[in-house]
Amino acid sequence: MSKAASFAESWLNHRLITLKLLGQIKDEHLSYRPWEKALTLQELALHIFTSANFFINTVKAGAISPRQEEPIVKTAEELRALAHELTEKSRTTLSSLPDETFTALVDMTQLIGKNVPGEAVLQLMRDHEIHHKGQLFTYVRSVGVETVPPFTKL
């Protein structure tokens, strides 16, 4: 198995849960936020998806890549469609990464002040998703969803 395929599998164990959580929300939940300056549920979810693409494109390019502007959606259905579309983008680009990308240095000075191997950027991306997905669990429970999946696919 290529390094990319192995990493993609390990990341998808979490992404599939993120998508499942979004499967349970309704239009009126999109603007929920737990405290006054928090990201809304919609913003938090989209931050996960656009950040993943940002990190993956950065690894592919070997340097910080432009971030996609945060999209805005009007319905839960639209959010789910966008989530699937952005997941496919992530998966496709990720799968195209040759093994060498994992050890090649990525210029991350703008973001963290140093160059790090591609593998470290991808781990940061995966950790970032688990972190915000954890928050999304609390959001989804707080808006009244009663049954949530385990935090990861096993």
Next chain:
Amino acid sequence: MSKAASFAESWLNHRLITLKLLGQIKDEHLSYRPWEKALTLQELALHIFTSANFFINTVKAGAISPRQEEPIVKTAEELRALAHELTEKSRTTLSSLPDETFTALVDMTQLIGKNVPGEAVLQLMRDHEIHHKGQLFTYVRSVGVETVPPFTKL
């Protein structure tokens, strides 16, 4: 660097943030919960620490180990002291794991229905901590803490 030392470093990047978050809370925050059946802040924090020890002991033993009963604390200071004590326990046991433990199969049938390499159990432990730490960020913000650290040490 041994596999254990390398993994410990990668895990501590998150544990140090968990400890920093707890550095900001006050006694009256211990019982905060965001929705009615949620873990309280105290329970969520202690769940992170006792689970880490459970996973690490399980890897060391090669099979599911008994879980420590969830402790109860009365003050934020007591929580912080316990957090440091349990972190030291995790760090010490983790550091003692020989490289072979990472590839040796661990009997996880009781929990996930299969045997998996020690490394996979440790990754699950690390992911579990990042997940709940994400939730802890939302808790800590919701009780009014204004400045929080980045989600990981870089």
